[in-house]
Amino acid sequence: MTTMPPPEADPPGNHDNDRAPGTPPGERAAGGVAGKLLWVDLSEKRSWEEVVSPEVSRAFLGGYGLGAWALYRNLEPGTDPLSADNIFGIVAGTLTGYGTPFSGRSQIVSRSPLTGTWADSNSGGAIAGQLKRCGYDGLFVRGCADSPTALIIRDGKVSFEDATDLWGLTTFEATDRLAERLDREKTGFSVIGPAGEKQSLIAAVINDRYHAWGRQGFGAILGSKKLKAIAVQGSGQVPLAHPAAFKALCEEINLPYREAHSLLVRFMAYVMKTNRFMGFVYRMITKLGLKLPVGGNQAPMIRTWRKMGTTSAVSVSTENGDAPVKNWTGAGSKDFPLSTKAYKVSDEAVQRYIDRSLSCGDCPLVCKGVVSVKDGAYKTDQVRRPDYETLCGFGANMLNDNLESVVMCHHICNNYGMDAVSAAATLGMVAELYEKGVLTIDELDGVDLRWGNAEAIVEMTRKMATREGCGDLFADGSAKAAERLGTDGAREAAVHVHGQEPAYHDPKFSMSMGTGYVADPTPGRHTTGNASWNESFGMKLPLPDAKPATVEAASVGLRSYEGKGEAQRIWSNHHQALNGSGLCMFSQLTGGLPYSRLINAATGWDMTDDEFLDAGERIQNMRHAFNVREGIKPADFKAHPRMTGEVPLKHGPLAGVKVDQQKLKDMYFDAMDWDRESGRVSADRAKALGIEETLADLVG
Amino acid sequence: MKVRFFIRGYMLDTFVSFDRKLRLPDGCSMADAFVRVEKKAGVKLSRCLAESEVVAESILLNGERVPLPRLSETTLSDGDEVSVLSPLAGG
The missing domain is CATH 1.10.569.10 (Aldehyde Ferredoxin Oxidoreductase Protein, subunit A, domain 2)
Known part of the structure; x- marks a missing residue:
């Protein structure tokens, strides 16, 4: 594994690849990864590019991983999340922007004003795909505008537009207003509403009218920067390393879903065949508002x-x-x-x-x-x-x-x-x-x-x-x-974990869900990857070529504590690799996708399922290390007594059920090689993952 | 007597959604009732309960959990509601 460079002291503005707004994007990297980030400073109204090495792209993938890598290097510890100094990043996954099945997602990263911890969110929406089409793997924003601003990015051109007329509008109104002058079908929109403008700590960012970066207060971050909206249009395409193989894989993935359609829809799909014909058909169907008829022999x-x-x-x-x-x-x-x-x-x-x-x-x-x-x-x-x-x-x-x-x-x-x-x-x-x-x-x-x-x-x-x-x-x-x-x-x-309310899944029902609530770097979230995928749904780890011992260890009993730490490690690493790839967690529902094969076809790499999991572990360590650097201790994330059954339910299927959430958390920390008291990452594990220099002050 | 059954979720690779009141003989145990209901519901409940720990943990009688070993000794009454549930992914 390539060793990552240590954190750089220089702020991103000192990178020597500044480019004046309006100039066309430079050469794009071949093979799935643009290899560049776009940085924007709202205070100075300027933008510049940062090159990302192929080693970093492979080690951290995109999405949360690339986001964690970039923020760890550029965000000063102790930064007030609602200050101009805070940075947020919108990041594409490795598989974003190619019509990859389940890849219509966009990811955001920052430090949360709600919890003070690392923050990230994976939402539906086109903005990350459009960034990729602009030739960027991510957009990172710092500073604070003088007045309400809309950040408009068209390929390489960055505009800071007055958004006084949008300030105070709802997300629907603001998106529709922007769509009057920007083609809705070719633009990714991320906007905040009045809650974000007023810096509600639970404010969300809404993508393309209907999708949300909901949790952890991202809307307040944009509001604090007076940034009402971001709109991105890209006309290019980062080339794929092996387009034919990639297309064939996508076809293979889409087949069972296509077979779930009626003959009529399949005939339409055939007649209207394009390079990405199923994606096209689905967009058509969505646009026309048609319900999808299903035949009789599909997976229920x-x-x-x-x-x-x-x-x-x-x-x-x-x-x-x-x-x-x-x-x-x-x-x-x-x-x-x-x-x-x-x-x-x-x-x-x-x-x-x-x-x-x-x-x-x-x-x-x-x-x-x-x-x-x-x-x-x-x-x-x-x-x-x-x-x-x-x-x-x-x-x-x-x-x-x-x-x-x-x-x-x-x-x-x-x-x-x-x-x-x-x-x-x-x-x-x-x-x-x-x-x-x-x-x-x-x-x-x-x-x-x-x-x-x-x-x-x-x-x-x-x-x-x-x-x-x-x-x-x-x-x-x-x-x-x-x-x-x-x-x-x-x-x-007030039922919360370190300031954020848990989602509507009770750890007394699925105990590994609770492990995620108190052990993931983003407390209280249910979409961070838990062994409950196996615990509740009996799902096997969807990485058939991973080591047999890994696949086996990902399967656990419902009520037993045995093996729960290692299982949680595997599932959370897998989940972070999914985020890094830019995919939806529901791609796992029908047995998963050939994740590493897709990545290899896009990038030309030779990633194995085990390396895919390692990338996930690297991402999870970076997310976790961000919190450790902020002085957050593992003990700070406590489950509310109602979540553990210390305050027991008197009726119903969970009456009297208790879960030792601390034990589960300790087991997970042990499996990750994180110190239970300080949270520090073990030197050996950091070295094995190639992040010992990046996290030099936090390992040991 | 009439007992209402809710059987719902993915069971043995099938999505089951069964909600019906069934006439059962007085004094019928839950275990006997399951034998009678599985044909109507279209799912082999006995096999499902044996294979799935989480479904076996989600057997309810009038909203309270009934452990699997107690199905034979638990008798049903007129108006009872029985649920057998398999968890579904939220999000």
Whole structure:
């Protein structure tokens, strides 16, 4: 393994490859990787390029990996996340921008204003693909604009445009306004709404109207920089190393998904054959709003996901205890029963509002949707379908079976640019405090936030998103709200890990989910790669050519602790390699893709499945090291007692269940060779991964 | 007596979505009921419960978990609700 260079003392502005805005991009690297980053300083209104060596591209891949590599070298420890000095990066994966199945994703990295930790997010959206078409693997932004600004990038040309007219607009309005002058189909848009402008610590960035970098407060970072929007258009293409082999692999991957379509759609696909004909067909279908008919001999997984996406999980998860309800104090099977409540905010019920399916782009699965509520108090037009987290959060968690109100809450979150997971969890805390009399109706501006009061839930969501009245108190998430309220009751009701609310998966149901909440560098997140893929779903590690011992160690029992640390290590490394590749985690649902073969066809490398996992481990170590350098100790990430069962549930399938989350975390740290007390990375492991010089001050 | 069954999720490579009230003989145990219901639900429940730890952990009677070894000794009553659930990926 090539040894990585140590962190550089020079700021990126001192790199000698500055290029005046407006000049065409230079030579692009062949083989899947552009080999260049675009840097922008909003304060100085200038941009420059940084060359990335092929060794770095291979060692860290793209996405979170390249992002962690770049930020670790360029972001000073102790930087205030909402200061001009903070940097955020939008990064393409190694497989982004070629129509690779499941690659319509864009990734963002920074330091979180919500948790103070390393932050990253993987969302649907075209901006990373467009960056790649501009000849860049990533865009990194620092500084702060004098006034509201839109950053417009067309191939090599960087423009800092006045966005005063966009400031105050919702994300839908701002995106549509930009799309009036930039071709919507050929542009990636990332915008913030009023929540981000007002620096809500749970503010999100919305991509292409319907997709969110939701968690960890990225919207506040853009808001602090007065950056309302980024729009990127690229007309080029980084060449592939082996185009024919790459195309053949994509065809192989798409085949089972294509076979899940009716003969008519397949005939259309054949007739309209293009170089990337399935991607084209799916875009056509999405654009036309057609539902995808399915035949009779397809994998049920594909059929169900294509029809309902994650909404299919809501009723089951509420009933079996996977989804926490009533701010982690209730049992879904008792408080929100499947037969009378949960069905109303799940799968088939949601389907009734579907207008059309929605793809992240370049996806054969197409698991998202656009919905409308035609009339009534919660009338909406062409908004993103609420998926699992939102249906659980604003539905089951709040004991709210009014689906139309959940659609509205979700739309408020997207349109105002606020994380739906944290927002709903914070509402749960407020409802609990209100029901207990800790908060009065006067303190809630007259909003009667009882469990299940749909009208009040929608109104309080709106207040949080706009910081109106009491909404200001809750707009930064439950931990900050509890701190401001300053009572033991409020602290007890604020279910969070180091400032961020966990998602709607209870570790008492799948214990490895909890390991992710407290051991991943981004606390409280459920999309960081956990052994629960195997624990809950029985999924085998989708790397058939990895060492047999690795594949075997990735399989564990449900309730046993045995092997959980090593399994978590393998799954989290695999997940980070997926992020580095630029792919969606749901590419694993039907057995995974030939990940390393795809990368090799794109880049010309000879990466094995084991090296793919090593790249993931390198990424995970960089994410973790970022926190260690910030002085964050492993003990700082604590599971709330309601998450572990220390405060036990009295009813339901998880009644009395306890999980020793500290033990699981220690096992994971041991498997990663991280010191349990300090978090430091072991010198041996760092050396084996080739990052000992990069992390020179943190190993040992 | 009538008992409502919810059987849902991926079981033995099939997506099962079964929600029906079934007439059962009085005093029927959960184990006996499963034998009767599996044909109607289109899934070999006994095999699924033997093969999948997570499904075996998600057997509920009126919202409370029933451990697999206690299926034979647990008798059903009129109006009961039985769930057998396989977890689905959220996101």
